[in-house]
Amino acid sequence: MNTLKFTKMHGLGNDFMVVDGIRQAFDTTAAPISSWANRHTGIGFDQLLLIEPAQTPAGDFRYRIFNADGSEVEQCGNGARCFVRFVTEKGLTAKHEIVVETAGGIIVPRLNDNGSITVDMGKPALAAEKIPFKPVSDVDAHALMHTIVVGLESIPVSCVNMGNPHAVIVVDDVDLAPVATLGEAIESHPQFPQKVNVGFMQVLSPNHIKLRVFERGVGETQACGTGACAAVVAGIRLGVLDDVAPVEVDLRGGRLTITWQNDDSSHVLMTGPAATVFEGEVAY
Known part of the structure; x- marks a missing residue:
């Protein structure tokens, strides 16, 4: 049996189970994510966010998102802001602007002096x-x-x-x-x-x-x-x-x-x- 440390966070009530996958091992295939997401019998959250090492030299981190039903998805804007708060509070980075790899592409979130977080979400695709x-x-x-x-x-x-x-x-x-x-x-x-x-x-x-x-x-x-x-x-x-x-x-x-x-x-x-x-x- 494995023991996993996590942090519960939210961005405007959109709530997350955030997992540091850099300083601890986490097997997403074995994890009962949908059970953990249950608000009556589990931790309760909309998405699980997993922080991992970057896979390219240009990136600072890799960021993965799993919905409450366990499916992995490409992007989450509120989660990106929680991501920045998490890696800053946990001492994983001293940067205020971070290059983050996601399944939906690169995003560049920034921690502002007033405590708010701005995320460059990239260009919208319209076709x-x-x-x-x-x-x-x-x-x-x-x-x-x-x-x-x-x-x-x-x-x-x-x-x-x-x-x-x-x-x-x-x-x-x-x-x-x-x-x-x-x-x-x-x-x-x-x-x-x-x-x-x-x-x-x-x-x-x-x-x-x-x-x-x-x-x-x-x-x-x-x-x-x-x-x-x-x-x-x-x-x-x-x-x-x-x-x-x-x-x-x-x-x-x-x-x-x-x-x-x-x-x-x-x-x-x-x-x-x-x-x-x-x-x-x-x-x-």
């Missing part, structure tokens, strides 16, 4: 094959909006990949949106071969939105960093948000600030908090 998304026709491959048929409804969505796939829906009132039912239906829709995260966005002003996100393999979370990035990118491309000033994104767990200029070379910048909750050990 259908990059989401990935199967459009009805080749003409629709680069469309700003796509129509997804769910039952008897035709749902307009904007597709963005922020290291992981997102479908963004603009709604009149996010509090009344059918996040659980429609989110689950679109998450596993056959036009999304790797499933998809589903964001429900209410536009309050050109620089302020409310957002709820149904995350694949998890369900609705209190906050989703990549979801906030995807929603702002979608909103700017649709012309309902402004790219001159940062956009404030109000999630159920709190606020993120997202910056993106609407051009092919612009990176998405996400700023927000991260906090440690407690330390623990678990046997497996």
Whole structure:
């Protein structure tokens, strides 16, 4: 039997079991991640974050993400901020700007002087094959909006990949949106071969939105960093948000600030908090 040390953390209520895989061994294939994620009988979390040594000379660390159902995914924005807090508090680095390898590509998070964390999430991917998304026709491959048929409804969505796939829906009132039912239906829709995260966005002003996100393999979370990035990118491309000033994104767990200029070379910048909750050990 193995004993594993971990840290419970959260970014705006999106919570994580964070594991140092540099100073201790961790066998992900043997770990009962979905059992640990259970909020009644386990540790309780949305994702498990694993910190490992970098695999390239340019990287400082490698960062892996496992959903509550045990599936490994490409990217997690709130997790990236917790990652920075963790490696700093644990003395794994003295750097304030860190180059991190993820399955979704390189990200560069930065610890700010005021304690907030800004993550360079890279450039959004917008083409259908990059989401990935199967459009009805080749003409629709680069469309700003796509129509997804769910039952008897035709749902307009904007597709963005922020290291992981997102479908963004603009709604009149996010509090009344059918996040659980429609989110689950679109998450596993056959036009999304790797499933998809589903964001429900209410536009309050050109620089302020409310957002709820149904995350694949998890369900609705209190906050989703990549979801906030995807929603702002979608909103700017649709012309309902402004790219001159940062956009404030109000999630159920709190606020993120997202910056993106609407051009092919612009990176998405996400700023927000991260906090440690407690330390623990678990046997497996």
